[in-house]
Amino acid sequence: MTFFKAEGLGINFGGIQALDGVSFEVxxxxxxxxxxxxxxxxxxxxxxxxxxxxxxRGRLVFCDEDxxxxxxxxxxxxxxxxxxxxxxxxxxxxxxENLLLGRHAHKRSRFAEELFFLPRVRALEIEHRxxxxxxxxxxxxxxxxxxxxxxxxxxxxxxxxxxxxxCTQPKLLLLDEPSSGLSVEETEEMAFWIQDIRTLLGIxxxxxxxxxxxxxxxxxxxxxxxxxxxxxxxxxxxxxEHAEVIKAYLGG
Amino acid sequence: MRFxxxxxxxxxxxxxxxxxxxxxxxxxxxxxxxxxxxxPTYLSDISLVLIYGLCGISLMALAGYTxxxxxxxxxxxxxxxxAHVYFTQDLGLPWIISVALATALTAATGVVVGLPALRMTxxxxxxxxxxxxxxxxxxxxxxDSVTHGLKGRPVDKPVIFGMSFAGDxxxxxxxxxxxxxxxxxxxxxxxxxxxxxxxxxxxxxxxxQSMGVNLAAYKTMAFSFSAALMGLAGAxxxxxxxxxxxxxxxxxxxxxxxxxxxxxxxxxxxxxxxxAVFVAFLxxxxxxxxxxxxxxxxxxxxxxxxxxxNAAFRxxxxxxxxxxxxxxxxxxxxxxxILFEPLGxxxxxxxxxxxxxxxxxxxxxxxxxxxxxxxSERLR
Numbered sequence: 091m092t093f094f095k096a097e098g099l100g101i102n103f104g105g106i107q108a109l110d111g112v113s114f115e116v117x118x119x120x121x122x123x124x125x126x127x128x129x130x131x132x133x134x135x136x137x138x139x140x141x142x143x144x145x146x147r148g149r150l151v152f153c154d155e156d157x158x159x160x161x162x163x164x165x166x167x168x169x170x171x172x173x174x175x176x177x178x179x180x181x182x183x184x185x186x187e188n189l190l191l192g193r194h195a196h197k198r199s200r201f202a203e204e205l206f207f208l209p210r211v212r213a214l215e216i217e218h219r220x221x222x223x224x225x226x227x228x229x230x231x232x233x234x235x236x237x238x239x240x241x242x243x244x245x246x247x248x249x250x251x252x253x254x255x256x257c258t259q260p261k262l263l264l265l266d267e268p269s270s271g272l273s274v275e276e277t278e279e280m281a282f283w284i285q286d287i288r289t290l291l292g293i294x295x296x297x298x299x300x301x302x303x304x305x306x307x308x309x310x311x312x313x314x315x316x317x318x319x320x321x322x323x324x325x326x327x328x329x330x331e332h333a334e335v336i337k338a339y340l341g342g
Numbered sequence: 343m344r345f346x347x348x349x350x351x352x353x354x355x356x357x358x359x360x361x362x363x364x365x366x367x368x369x370x371x372x373x374x375x376x377x378x379x380x381x382p383t384y385l386s387d388i389s390l391v392l393i394y395g396l397c398g399i400s401l402m403a404l405a406g407y408t409x410x411x412x413x414x415x416x417x418x419x420x421x422x423x424x425a426h427v428y429f430t431q432d433l434g435l436p437w438i439i440s441v442a443l444a445t446a447l448t449a450a451t452g453v454v455v456g457l458p459a460l461r462m463t464x465x466x467x468x469x470x471x472x473x474x475x476x477x478x479x480x481x482x483x484x485x486d487s488v489t490h491g492l493k494g495r496p497v498d499k500p501v502i503f504g505m506s507f508a509g510d511x512x513x514x515x516x517x518x519x520x521x522x523x524x525x526x527x528x529x530x531x532x533x534x535x536x537x538x539x540x541x542x543x544x545x546x547x548x549x550x551q552s553m554g555v556n557l558a559a560y561k562t563m564a565f566s567f568s569a570a571l572m573g574l575a576g577a578x579x580x581x582x583x584x585x586x587x588x589x590x591x592x593x594x595x596x597x598x599x600x601x602x603x604x605x606x607x608x609x610x611x612x613x614x615x616x617x618a619v620f621v622a623f624l625x626x627x628x629x630x631x632x633x634x635x636x637x638x639x640x641x642x643x644x645x646x647x648x649x650x651x652n653a654a655f656r657x658x659x660x661x662x663x664x665x666x667x668x669x670x671x672x673x674x675x676x677x678x679x680i681l682f683e684p685l686g687x688x689x690x691x692x693x694x695x696x697x698x699x700x701x702x703x704x705x706x707x708x709x710x711x712x713x714x715x716x717x718s719e720r721l722r
Contacts, residue, residue, distance in 0.1 A: 140552045142548060166554030180550075215534065
């Protein structure tokens, strides 16, 4: 069975070829990291997976299903959740409401039931709440439960966004630069959480990251991109020592 | 200071928060039930406040919670009103069935108008709804067989199950029942997944989508629900004004509804009601002011002598008799609120409440707006 696979992925923005024939495969239970200089096309891959962009060429396979042309809102119910590089939380809602929205993919109540808030809706809401509370416990967000996102510091927002993604109970978690804007201590904490997400929750992680210490600490496999093309693939050490990667980062 | 001690998840699902709040709402309801005895003369105006309250919730669901600003809600009100009058007076349907049909019809219209909303965002959507409202107004004035065109058509008093609701008191209670019902339904939606999805669409469409929210479905749903409430309000509105003519459902009325939700405070049902009170009583206040303000100004200026007093009175009198003064004042208030109190009357109310509930420890910075530079690279 194929867990997650990208085959010859390509996309053009006008004349710019943002991605050109990128292929890789993520096995279940791995932490797979994509690295590369600015503009290499890392986030573009994420936006293709979450179907914000349409791939010009190639295809994406998740759990033996072709997801290249699915509508964007059908990605989450399939078991793929993501975070964003520039936090996309619901600013005027509380942390809890944000997490509960993460449960949307598991929504089972119908409009008419909700209109009258029937006992079934209440029971389902409590179920969602229990699931969200588990995530709150996992990421130590208890003090922030009822706080508005707009009043939270950046580091906490980053964790809330991770929590929201976990609330969808994904099989595959896409993390777009989980450590950007975080302090050294917060980054360390993030590394532990990523490991816990993989080993304790059994969720496969696909992430884009710049912080090489975080990359080497947690990733099983690393893919290096430059100008939309694959440079190399392998373990963190192999990729870091690869001549082309060094050239892409340092020039020369 | 007061602490809310939460011990079960069900506590976060209640209609009114904690028991203290619930008691306040019960007190409010008792007050509203006693109102006909307290202020019998103003009851007709208060019924209008209640109907405007329904309109306020309707637009709040759409603009305040889903983030889709509409300038066409007067048209939905009109469709509800004309449909109801047509069903009861021309087809002879029973009142309740007619109201239900009128509501369903406006809901369906809401779906049709909601469809372009899937492709348009922000000000473009607002312009589209404005165009819709102008078209509908034109239909009202041309479709003689149903609307009686520009001649207008009189509306009978409501008769439900053989009971007449012609009196001010009876009609007041009728409006109250519908307002409370509308509030209850809306609040139910807002505390379930649908309401959360609406808020998500308002704050970040991209994130909402990747959490599995079907934007098209939920936007259409919001439009349709909002239109349905507006249609319901329209049926009551028809009885309230007693005479339907196309020019009542003009863009100016839509702007008043928008004023209602912005002045009340976007994103809160309380705000919709505060706004309704404000907008319904503003014309009354303005017309009162028309009569008395020039005299006051004249009285103040007459300290300087009779001649300056009379001159000041004449200038002030000419100013307040200018046509178009009301829309001007509406606009001015809207601008002032957006500039100085973006959270509206409800925001002011919240600040007062927080001030007293945290009394010696109130921090002014709690409600300070910060400039955030975090969203530099939005996808759209």
